[in-house]
Amino acid sequence: MKLTATGENPFRGGGYIIELLMIMKLTISLVLLASLQVSAGTARGQTLTLSLDHAQLEKAFELIESQSGYTFFYYAEQLKDTKPVSLHVTDQTLESVLVSLFKDQPIGFKIDQEKKMIIVEKGKISPIKAAKNAHGNGEGNINGKITNEEGEPLDGASVAIKGTKSGAQTSSKGLFELKNVSSDAILVITFIGYDRQEVKVNGGKELTITLKHSTNELDQTVIKGYYNTSERLSTGDVSTVKGVDISKQPVSDPILALEGRVPGLYISQTSGIPGAYATIQLRGQNSIANGNNPLYIVDGVPYSSSPLTSSFIGGGALGSPGNNNSNNTGVIYGASPFNNLNMADIESIEVLKDADATAIYGSRGANGVILITTKKGKGGATKLDVNVFTGAGSIASKMNLLNTPQYLEMRHEAFRNDNRTIGSTFYDVNGMWDSTRYTNWQKVFIGGTAKFTNAQVSLSGGNSNTQFLLSGGYSNQGTVFPGNYTDQKASVGFNLTHTSVNRKFHALLFIDYVNDNSDLPGYDFSQNITLAPDAPALYTPNGTINWQNYTWNNPIATLSEHAKANTDNLLGNFNVSYEVLPGLLAKSSFGYTNMQLNQTIITPGTYFSPAYGDDPNLRSNSYGTTNVKTWIIEPQLVYSKKIGLGKLDALAGTTFQENQQNSIGQNAYGFSNDALITNVAAASTIQIYGSSNTLYHYDAIFGRISYNWDDKYLINATARRDGSSRFGPDKQFGDFGAVGAAWIFSNTSFFKKAVPGISFGKIKISYGSTGNDQISDYQYLSTYSSNGYPYQNLTGLTPTGLTNTDYRWELVKKFETGIDVGLWKDRVLFNANYYMNRTSNQLVGYALPSITGFSTVEANLPAVIQNTGVEISINTVNFKGRDFTWKSSLNISIPRNKLISYPNLSGSPYSQTYEVGKPLYIQFLPHNTGVKPANGLYQFQSVVNHGGDTTTPADPGDFQFLKSITQKYYGGFLNSFSYKGFQLDIFFQFVNQTGNNYQQLFTNNLQPGVFDANVPTYFLGRWQQPNDMTNIQRFSTFRLKKPYDAGISNTSFIRLKNVSLSYNLPGKWQQKAHLQNARIYVQGQNLWTIKNSNLWDPEQSMASTLGLNLPPLRMLTVGLQVGL
């Protein structure tokens, strides 16, 4: 192998790059990776036969390479003065052949058996040079080994000689060699994830250096998916939440544990039902339509972020994914797929945000990437860890509702206001019901306590070559509803890491299996809290359900409906890598996921009022299955080399991915008896609601090249070409890429001298593009599908939608710049980022008038949307003593969203939805100017009639006032205290936002006075008589006007999101009990909230249309963790 530049040989660490041909050869061998021989045979005992006459040395090298499998490393210049050779040998050893070959040459050689290399060296060290360096202490060669605290060799650690440009990088065995090192030299060893260490040579020749895992935030490993880096050296914007912090929160969905902790990631827990989907948005809304989900990757395998819940039969109390509104707010219904991950198995969650970090994910990285990494086995003594906690939750926010006298007053006043007499069907006020009764329905239906128990056991161990981790877990979470509903989760995990003795071969296998068994009511009982407070008792004195002469549908009967969902989630990944050459890894991952959901919604006859009679058709069993299978294969080549003071990293790979989703929903009804209802065969009719099979293929080639010059200047370029089957012919491929650069100015000597207080300073900038293909499959095909109903024995076919074959990739261009500053030995770390993302080619279900037969067609919209924002985080060590430490961390995100351009917006369907220069979250509404003192009705500013007020804003022209449902800023503030064995974490979440308030909630269907439904005491401030000045309109039995823009107001809040207190039992006790560690802890979630009085729970105010949904729970748990 000819090297084409002068310099030191690559083996000494100062050399240059390997030639291209070699890469090509390896590229191909990459594909054949599966058949790669782990030990490719050694040179020992191998013999050569050569016959050369007056041949160039280069020719001789080629022959030897072909027979020995060894590779020569040399530069053309080195061969300039060599003489032609004549050599005839038979069955000679490599070494003896080389000795003969180089005998009369001005150059020498060195054999590296481990790497199968022959390195051509300059002639012998000149005596002059030796003398020059010989002043003082003399110099010599150093061999060393670098390991971590567990004794595992570290591959790729950088060893530099302080004050010089020389250095080396460790081999896969952790070995390095440095030549001609002065005996008083100082070695500087750095490696991602470990503390930097300086070691004095002191004349030593053999050094073993142990690096400590870094505790400095800046040096923690940052996983960027296809490669890792550290916060210090990253050119991109990645936030990490550690498993430790996740496990401090008593929730069962890991996404909920991220709330308020990641700058730029807005999460809102919209429901307190276990397993419910949270609202997730990373850096605002890039896409007008659906498709604002980040890409989720669990240990390298893409993880579906859409709820598995069947849209055919719905998810009972969790809602149906069919109800997803694309109206900007990101609220998703159905069961959260993340609930099928085991919290305890998570090592860390990384959130990749800017182009530099996400472009390598190409088309799927438009909305950012969330990487979930599970725990891996650690070597050393086998360790058993048991962690059990138990606790209970209750609703975090109560609604203050009217009591019976207040309620009756409201109803009578409403009838009075309307001059209506109370009719025969108004049982709550016409005397049919006992008007002296009072029931707190909130307490009855959602006032319970939800028990939460969680137990986890893990066993890990191994040696320096093989490590394993086995884990098992069980959790059981109840609900606050009456009746016996639970969400149970059982999981087993297995992972195995193996490294060959020569450390060239690595393999990692992990398999995670989670079963979630959820048994919930058919609907959210929160809807029952507004029952009239004088409604009849649930049960008659003799314990049967009270139907009160059939004057009401007693909601307690609905307890008999059960929506059950059983999810099996299997996730597996096999990763294998082989070090082909020093610094060059060929690797591949093979991932597979299989999620299977079986649902049933059982509605027995007892659900219904006996007024309906004993009707077999009322008894129904809806059942559905959904299966999602994904496989992914990603072969890659990774190259890493120390070049001069710099380090080059390169990566090339390809992805093949397939997703298959099958689902079917059916309904069986006509059961003669409730006891038969689980047996579908006993139904008189079985009807298919729908079925779908979709296939998604995705492939890509991607590459990355980065260069780090002396930890001062960093540049990182990534590129990807993607193909997706979601686009029509010739529209499938898209190209994406990004460049990121960083300057660590604190590492310049000038800066070090000038500003000594600053221990770390970095400026970074990145720009690039990512894409988005989050649309349904097959949209470009014109198809008909079965409607499930035969007519004259032929099952009907209906068109599935309108077809457009021309849509193409949505494109997001991302720009980001940021600064990191560390003060006083990094005791204060400050980070600020500014980003600007622009999305064009918007893929939307283009809104059509329904006269076209459908409401949408998939198309690219000419709009450009911009998301900008500033994200700041500050981590400080406020106090650090021998026993007491106090740390704080604060993050704040200030997002802004804007529609930059939309050609011909006024002539488009979106003219009353969006406005150029305004956020996508706006709503066009009439402006509420209060309640008219004369008649007690809301009045609005009339635009059409040029000023003045109107009580009936009818003309769209009056709908000109813009209100947004969005966040102004949000973030979190964490304080951690540790004192001896105690550790206390207090985490506040704060959100400044505008959202829907009570006025909005109670105008959709529950307007005060209209129904026999209760309302919050907030409405007592209504208009009552002429000249009353108030902002709440009169009670009425008719639906009065909506409050319009008054229904949206400030819904900001501060929430004490999490408190965690733990105590490590004293070492003496632990020793006595033969424990490695023992810890008891108390954890609380959603403990205390400051909010506006016109809200139920502020986290729910983001839904575009509000319903009565269970607010998040306040959870309190106690736990014990023991290590054996």
Added chain:
Amino acid sequence: MTHYIKLLSLSVLGVSILGFGCKKFVEIPPPTTELVTTNVFNDASTATAAQTAIYTSMFLNGAGFGIEINTGLSSDELQTYFSGSYFFDLYTNTLNAINDGNSLSGQWSGPYNYIYQANAVIAGLQNNSGVDTASKRQLTGEAEFIRAFWYFYLVNTYGDVPLLTTTAYQTNSVASRTPMEKVYSQIVADLIDAQKLLSPNFVDETDTAVSQDHVRPTKWAATAFLARVYLYTGDYKDAAIQAGAVINSGQFSLVPDPNQVFLENSNEAIWQLMPPPGYYATSEGTLFILTTSPGNSSAGAALSPQFLNAFDSGDLRRIDWVDSIIVSGSTYYYPYKYKADMSSTTLTEYGMVLRLSEQYLIRAEAEAADNDLTDATSDVNTIRNRAGLGNLPNATTTDLQLMLLAIQHERQVELFTEWGDRWFNLKRTNALDSVMTMVNPQKGGTGWQSFQQLYPIPTTDIQNDPNLKQTPGY
């Protein structure tokens, strides 16, 4: 540095070699649960399934998307027991585009969805050769019939409406309202063409073999509907001819017992909708029949006192087609034309769309308008006699105005809560304003305004189609 660039480019090239398979990999076969449109219309049975799916939808969507309830509330047929919904606004004639336009959207977008499907069937059959001529004629005829049928309801509910005869969303999505006369011309043209194409016999799923089920539109359905369209457009001569053709076709006869008119394959049925397996009640039966207080029922409605007063004493239709329930001491009356409600377990009734008795009334009115009071009297008496009533009094049969009023009254009590007949007839005969001016205050309304004759269209459509205007007055 050039080396690095070479290195990168070559490694990318190397990987690209692998990528040659990429192009193939992302080309996936069509979904297994769906049929590509061109294939649907290359086969008679899938083409038939594409057409008959419309009938299933019509059955499941409450026939006319609740047209009988909506117009029944708007007029004087029904009384609502829901106070806080668009039903209440219908009842009090206070519909409001912003609040109710979208609630009533089914009435607007549903027909257009069927029209899209009909247009797709017509175009699909034109462009494909895989379907035999007989099926092609029958299906094209049915699609044209359906298109005409729904345009009729659209113009009568909304006035001028966009007239769309293709599936091209690019042009359809910017359509403006077409004058009602032009829509009627298209309706007439479609029905005349359908008369030629459709089989005179009821067919089964093969489109040719005769079936005993009255569930597919025939030549007579097209003729009967054409008779009604002529009546509505004032072409009395043609109305009488078409209605006469149906009456004299020999295919249909009045069922003597009013209780049996709505049974499956009733002899009176010119076209019925067949329920899917497992559905034992029509939407009318499910909605109207009260098992508890109307406030807790699905339609929230019962028959109005005005309507109950309209019956002559001894009218079998009052006895057989109206029933009542007493809840907590109050009596509620409800339409009982269909007897099967939600709890039924056997199939007895189909959803009636067109029936013979209306043809008698159409002919009667057309004859009367043509001053042929004798034939008109005989047609009206045919209907009255079946209802157990005697012949019209002489005073009526000799006075044109009284005769026309008698025919309207007969329509009111014969066709109540069927497809909005009452509301559309009052409107057609210019009687709506006077009737509603009287009825609206009785219903607790705030006064009748003439623009309420037509319904507002969904505001989303006005938003999404820049050329579409809201119904005048809203």
